[in-house]
Amino acid sequence: MSDDPASKSPVAMPAGPVCPIPISDYPTVQLAHGGGGKLSQILIEGMFAKTFDNPELEVMHDGAVLEIGANRLAFSTDSFVISPYFFPGGDIGSLAVHGTVNDIAMCGARPFAISVGFILEEGLPMDDLWQIVQSIQQAADEVGVHVVTGDTKVVDKGKGDGIYINTTGLGLIPEGIDISPASAGAGDRVLVSGEIAVHGIAIMSIREGLEFETQLESDSAALYPLVTRILETAGEAVRVLRDPTRGGVASALNEIAAQSKVGFRLDEQQIPLSEEVRGACEILGFDPLYVANEGKCLAIVGAEKADAVLAAMRSHPLGQRAAIIGEVVADHPGRVYLRSQIGGMRVVDMLSGEQLPRIC
Amino acid sequence: MRYVDEYRAEAEAQKFVQAIKGTVTREWNLMEVCGGQTHTLIKSGIDRMLPELVTLVHGPGCPVCVTPLELIDRAIAIARRPEIIFTSFGDMLRVPGSKTDLLSAKSEGADVRMVYSPLDSVKLAEQNPDRQVVFFAVGFETTAPPNAMAVHAAQQQGVDNFSILTSHVLVPPAMETLLSSPDNQVQGFLAAGHVCAIMGYWEYEPIAEKYQVPIVVTGFEPLDLLQGIFMTLKALEEGRWGVENQYARLVVREGNQPAQKLMGQVFETCDRKWRGIGEIPMSGYRLKDEFEHFDAEKRFDVGAIEAQEAPECIAGEILVGMKKPHECTAFGTKCKPEHPLGAPMVSAEGACAAYFQYGRGE
Numbered sequence: 049m050s051d052d053p054a055s056k057s058p059v060a061m062p063a064g065p066v067c068p069i070p071i072s073d074y075p076t077v078q079l080a081h082g083g084g085g086k087l088s089q090i091l092i093e094g095m096f097a098k099t100f101d102n103p104e105l106e107v108m109h110d111g112a113v114l115e116i117g118a119n120r121l122a123f124s125t126d127s128f129v130i131s132p133y134f135f136p137g138g139d140i141g142s143l144a145v146h147g148t149v150n151d152i153a154m155c156g157a158r159p160f161a162i163s164v165g166f167i168l169e170e171g172l173p174m175d176d177l178w179q180i181v182q183s184i185q186q187a188a189d190e191v192g193v194h195v196v197t198g199d200t201k202v203v204d205k206g207k208g209d210g211i212y213i214n215t216t217g218l219g220l221i222p223e224g225i226d227i228s229p230a231s232a233g234a235g236d237r238v239l240v241s242g243e244i245a246v247h248g249i250a251i252m253s254i255r256e257g258l259e260f261e262t263q264l265e266s267d268s269a270a271l272y273p274l275v276t277r278i279l280e281t282a283g284e285a286v287r288v289l290r291d292p293t294r295g296g297v298a299s300a301l302n303e304i305a306a307q308s309k310v311g312f313r314l315d316e317q318q319i320p321l322s323e324e325v326r327g328a329c330e331i332l333g334f335d336p337l338y339v340a341n342e343g344k345c346l347a348i349v350g351a352e353k354a355d356a357v358l359a360a361m362r363s364h365p366l367g368q369r370a371a372i373i374g375e376v377v378a379d380h381p382g383r384v385y386l387r388s389q390i391g392g393m394r395v396v397d398m399l400s401g402e403q404l405p406r407i408c
Numbered sequence: 409m410r411y412v413d414e415y416r417a418e419a420e421a422q423k424f425v426q427a428i429k430g431t432v433t434r435e436w437n438l439m440e441v442c443g444g445q446t447h448t449l450i451k452s453g454i455d456r457m458l459p460e461l462v463t464l465v466h467g468p469g470c471p472v473c474v475t476p477l478e479l480i481d482r483a484i485a486i487a488r489r490p491e492i493i494f495t496s497f498g499d500m501l502r503v504p505g506s507k508t509d510l511l512s513a514k515s516e517g518a519d520v521r522m523v524y525s526p527l528d529s530v531k532l533a534e535q536n537p538d539r540q541v542v543f544f545a546v547g548f549e550t551t552a553p554p555n556a557m558a559v560h561a562a563q564q565q566g567v568d569n570f571s572i573l574t575s576h577v578l579v580p581p582a583m584e585t586l587l588s589s590p591d592n593q594v595q596g597f598l599a600a601g602h603v604c605a606i607m608g609y610w611e612y613e614p615i616a617e618k619y620q621v622p623i624v625v626t627g628f629e630p631l632d633l634l635q636g637i638f639m640t641l642k643a644l645e646e647g648r649w650g651v652e653n654q655y656a657r658l659v660v661r662e663g664n665q666p667a668q669k670l671m672g673q674v675f676e677t678c679d680r681k682w683r684g685i686g687e688i689p690m691s692g693y694r695l696k697d698e699f700e701h702f703d704a705e706k707r708f709d710v711g712a713i714e715a716q717e718a719p720e721c722i723a724g725e726i727l728v729g730m731k732k733p734h735e736c737t738a739f740g741t742k743c744k745p746e747h748p749l750g751a752p753m754v755s756a757e758g759a760c761a762a763y764f765q766y767g768r769g770e
Binding site: 074076077078079080086087090256258323326327330333383385388389390391392393394395397399400401404405406 | 409412413416417418421422444450451452453454456457497498499501502511512515516522524630631744745746755756757764765766767
């Protein structure tokens, strides 16, 4: 991007606010603007954050932290447009609960209430809706949140993909917990709670009709119980928590590197990856570091507590394959480096959009 | 993971690095032909593990990169027609034409779909008898057999609403073009293992002989590349030339003969324009006359198309190895993956994309 992107616009701009996204590059919204990579970042930082500018938003965490009297609340929203809406390992309903309660958990908060907004397409089978609603309630029960408010809209047939769901959630941050994406410091360790890239590959394999020998299931899960265990174990030594959804581990760490003004050094050998997912990524030419997760958590913790947090994660069903995958360094702030399996070094940058399978 | 980890073992890699260091006594320029190899070299960091005397020159083997600009414009024009379902492999969708790319055409309403096999496009045509399904059949010898298979299957099954927009290119004529250039600096080649899995390597023997260069058929895993580099350097240091086969677990001298037979039924060689390089005689495939009705270019008249490359883009010099991506003034500034000037910045096999993504311009 040029420093003054608006100047690149081919159309004469009226006086007053001008569109900060270079119109000459993207006169229309592209799918990649929602892909979690650089184009998403440009849209969010360039248009949304600039316009809505306020101190709570500026933190750019998974959820906003609001101080209400003596309490600190975590507040987050997320929309779900997944297709197909039933998939191995879950459905759009459970995913919509997990996605939002996880964003709240990543603020170190205990989620307690969510809203559910439905956008339904005319013709959606009532049985499918019923199953999704049951799934929402079950996921909410499992994590101990109530669905306290909601909304329903129906759009014409052909104008939606069956069902879209928005959920918004609230959580309470316990005293003494201060998780922020700007808190990572040199020497801290990077942990991941299990095998990465499972959700993205599972969804892609059914969406695109790819046939692998084993059926992959999404890892969609509510992470709050795991987060509780991490916080009980390490307390203030927990600097950053993040669930690496769209854009995967690579994008999440790039964002944290920029916000904390630190570098990361990862060890490829240590990154947990199942054989099935790895095989699928090899075939498609995908880098699993950029593939979405829905039941995994990145934790950046002080070095002195890293082993204890690792043990705590591994003792929980959601963290059995947890690993320490790298460390925070003072060098190359804003940059993520990775030591490759054969011992070479490379940068792990943010992608501009979603990965596309290669020709050969 | 079996058949992967064995070729990425750090201790073995170090052995090859040491062997290379013990072999090299002077400066050598090697070209890896295939963009997939370029990406492995940069992604695994091999380029930085080699002695400074060895320069890796990145070759033209990026199918997306050498597809002519006019053809991408033509693809977009065809895709915009209302009766068309335009299908393509994923990494072709972001490649810039002279004004826009296929993904942008999709966002403006064109029915553009990503497929994983040209046979999926034939299936799609069967499922949509009232539409016309076009597959964007680009690539080297590697992708020619499945494309030939798709045309063959469509004919067998009488799927008349299927066609391909084709621009196949061939490696050996491009290697000869590079070697016969007075500016050529390349002294040894790592030939593309996957192309040779189809075609074999007998075609490279007269080239190695004529230009007195070593050509080593090389695979795509880090250890394959290290071994291929070692074999090429050893031949150079010993003053030998000829073809050697590092990728023997997949490649035989004669190649995959059933695949070649099928290609021979459907395609014939023709002159072909390469983006950034220009026209190379007998360097491509086109559909034979008896399959002409599957040629989308003939089926859909979108008029004459003239295209102009972005003047700052030096993709041509990058593709023939005369310049490295970070030597381009637009690299990382005006040209980035999110707004590319040329195809090598967006393709999964493009050298510019590899340098940008893995931080080699810094």
